Amino acid sequence: MPEAGAARLERAFRDAGRPLFVPYVMGGYPDLDASRRHARLLARHADIIELGIPFSDPLADGPTIQAAGQAALDAGIRPSDVLAIADDLRDGPPVVVMTYFNTVIAHGAAEFMAEAASHGVAGLIIPDLPVDEAADIRAAARAAGVALIALAAPTTDDARMQQIGAEAEGFVYLVAVTGVTGGEMSMDDRLRALADRARRHIPVPVVVGFGVRTPEQAAQIGQIADGVVIASEIIRRIGDAPDPPAADAAVDAFGAGIAEALAR
């Protein structure tokens, strides 16, 4: 039996020696090969890779990720295509898959978890599955050796933080802003207090995401949390690139810049 996802994720935090960089790649955007290349390029700088499965109705996502996901769906990308990208990353940092809940239950939770595990996926982030609805899915994930990564938000009160912490494995994804992905976070006392509160109640590492765009912001997050997720900004840079080589170069350079900022 291979090492369970939760243990691999926890080891990633122990081994990094700095706040973790968790970049997001939308599977199948701008096409399947490109997303595989981008994931490999980012793996050179990242500590965990977050791989997104496109979904028709992504409630937690802002326009950038919505549009990227829709483009992938229009090109016929299926969840199994995205999970297969993880095969290429087996010798790199652990992979967590971001998927909406209906994708999981449409395949059957146990089947989905088994397939994810067979591709070496360490964890699963399901943004529309709050902790109180997650018991069955968590059991299915555990049985397959996949960690179910919980989310916490600015509106999560202390009691719920404790509930989330009690069930957490791998790490917890703390949403920096009250909103959807792709907005703009700002480092202020509120965010500091939120991160403090989360780390007080949650025994596993806490990673902050939503609205992080620049190396400076990443470094600021690194001072208050165990890691930082960057998603929409990477997709924006891919979309802005004039051609595929330029997109590859932009992804690589951006990843290097974030990793460097976190190491300082």
Add this chain to the structure above:
Amino acid sequence: MSVNMRFGPYGGRYVPETVIGALDELTEAYKHYCDDPDFRSELGVLLGHYVGRPTPLYRARRLEEAWGLDDGLWFKREDLCHTGAHKINNALGQVLLARRMGKQRIIAETGAGQHGVATATASALVGLGCRVYMGRTDMQRQRLNVIRMRMLGAEVTPVDSGSGTLKDATSEAIRDWVTNVDTTHYIIGSAVGPAPYPEIVAEFQSVIGIEARAQMLEETGGLPGTVVACVGGGSNAIGTFRGFIDDPDVALVGVEAGGEGPAGRHGASLALGRPGVLHGSYSYLLQDDDGQVAEAHSVSAGLDYPGVGPEHSYLRDIGRVRYVDATDEAALSAFLECSRREGLIPALETSHALAHVRDAASQLRQAGPVLICLSGRGDKDVDQAGAALGIDASA
């Protein structure tokens, strides 16, 4: 009292963590106020003097004769509600809740525009700012309602994602809510969404069925044999059915959008979908093998939705309600027939219920009187139905 969070396995709260606190707050507020005499009295006065309740029960004698329904065909006249449909029953109730919760801003999604107009109206009445999300396709086909909402002071925001219809408008409204949850109350217009919405909407709409049952007893001395309502998300249907759910001899029939017919596109989630999660609840859903939500189709914007309320899924599974469908074509011809035989121009949504009763009349007549929830009037549909039926204003 407790609030239903699930109907059998259906329902739940499959939403981002950010709005869970707001759902808890809404659940608590609803528990607190739903039996509060001041709240009920304020809502009751408005339903009476502002909406025009109780709405009449009307016997549609000319259609009854044409369709051979010898025991009687009755309409529960929700089309006579202020703003032209049953949607105002829920919008007023929720606006009064929102004010008590101290929210400063109201948002809503709308398909046909009736819920948007009702929410814009209720918001104007209590002085709260209002934004309505509406798919671009729907803004074109329900143009008059867009103008009404804007006249009422609401901001109407077009939604371009997906097919530009109700599903996409609902997703966008939820994103707004996730972002502005501290100040904003989201008024869902149908009996869908995360708990406690399906229960709250059903309860505010149950006034339809409760009134209709008493009126049938008074007018006929008995209960109807069959109660029929159209189902998109299913708010007028659940509101009507709740009045009769404990009467085992009353057959309940929900009519979904059959769209282009068996081989084409449609909105018949209960007949042809399978359970999944959309917009926060687990319920029957049109989707592909990967769980990607399918685009629905209906001539009526209000039924053009790939999901359905979780209570309907439960009532389907236990066999208490029979769900059928009516095609675009059947609905359009029933629309015209009701207009010409009764002088009542029904909403295209409602026309699906009429079409089913017409087409199944030979079976329905054996079960006693038929009651239809005439959920809305068709003023909003005159452009679109006129184009489909070849009726225009040329000299």
